Amino acid sequence: MSEVLVVDDSKVMRDMVVACLRPYPGLNFTHASSGLEAIERLSLSPYDLLVLDLNMPDIGGIEVVEFVRGQDRLRTLPIIIVTTRGDEASRARALSAGANRFMTKPFTPDAILAEARGLLEEKPA
Template sequence: MRRMVMASLRPLGAVAFSEAGSGLEAIERLALGAVELIILDLNMPDMHGVEVLEFVRGHHAYRELPVVVLTTRGDEASRAEALAAGATRYLTKPFAPQNLHECVRELLDAA
């Protein structure tokens, strides 16, 4: 699924992307800096996506960082939990690559 997400973002051009295989790896990569947007699944090894989101929102340097949740969880409770934790957008899988592309472009342009 990560490959499909990365492929759908290639048309953004000169934007650099990095991927993480787990919640802990995502936090480690965030600490390296130069992150302008996070695309986050709720179902990840090591940590639930909401835990990663709470970590991000709990640190002053990342409070305004756009976070797109992209997950298979289409239920209203999961959506409400992620948005309450600070998700900027909530998209469900399967997704239309164009929708993800437009969402990311809009958030990067607004930053």
């Protein structure tokens, strides 16, 4: 069973991400509605994939990525950024902070499923 943490301040968007990833067998989902909640969950439990929004009211997605990459046990955690920010500066900043993939909303179910599958299957054991 692979553990996926889905972080977005919109419950509708969290539910949509889960619905898109549900066809991949063996995934268990945990939700977080803020960057702070994400950091708390990441500190307490291991995850195999992080799907993360950039725009959140407390701690933004970039800061969560920087936190993850600064922790030895989380350093290799695959991160997919899913955001409304489609500009090149946001993409470059997220990827340089350590995100593995950057997707803009709206996305297709097949696209996010393919990105998740690729990251989960290439993750070292």
